[in-house]
Amino acid sequence: MTRPSNPARQCTAKAKSTGERCGNPVVPGATICRHHGGAAAQVQRRAGLRLMEVVDPAIATLVRVMVHSPNMSEQMRAADSLLDRAGIGRSGEAAPGMDELIVVIEERLTQMENPK
Numbered sequence: 239m240t241r242p243s244n245p246a247r248q249c250t251a252k253a254k255s256t257g258e259r260c261g262n263p264v265v266p267g268a269t270i271c272r273h274h275g276g277a278a279a280q281v282q283r284r285a286g287l288r289l290m291e292v293v294d295p296a297i298a299t300l301v302r303v304m305v306h307s308p309n310m311s312e313q314m315r316a317a318d319s320l321l322d323r324a325g326i327g328r329s330g331e332a333a334p335g336m337d338e339l340i341v342v343i344e345e346r347l348t349q350m351e352n353p354k
C-alpha cells in the first residue's frame with residue numbers, strides 16, 4: 239500500500255519490532271488503518287462521530303462563501319462542492335427540480351437518523 243502524502247492521514251500504529259510507523263492510510267475519521275483496528279465497530283463509530291462534528295461547520299463555511307464571496311468563481315466552486323457532497327447532479331446531468339431536491343434531502347436525513 240502507498241503511503242499517504244499527508245502524515246495526518248497515515249496510521250499512527252508503530253511496529254513493536256522496529257518502532258517504525260505504519261504506512262497505511264487511516265480509516266476516514268480515525269487515526270489507525272484497517273489492519274490496526276480501524277475496522278472495529280467502536281473505532282468506526284467514533285470515526286463517524288468525529289467526521290460528523292466537522293460536517294456542519296464545513297457546510298456553513300461553504301454556504302458563507304457561496305452567498306457572500308465577492309468572487310463569482312469562488313461562489314460557483316462552493317455551490318458545486320455543496321451539490322457534489324449532497325450527491326446532486328454534476329454538469330451534464332439535468333438539474334433536479336425543487337420537489338426532487340426535497341426528496342433527496344429527506345432520504346439523506348432518514349439515512350443519517352437510521353444508520354445501517
Ligand SMILES: [Zn+2]
Pocket residue numbers: 249250251260261262270271272273274
Ligand atoms: Zn496501520
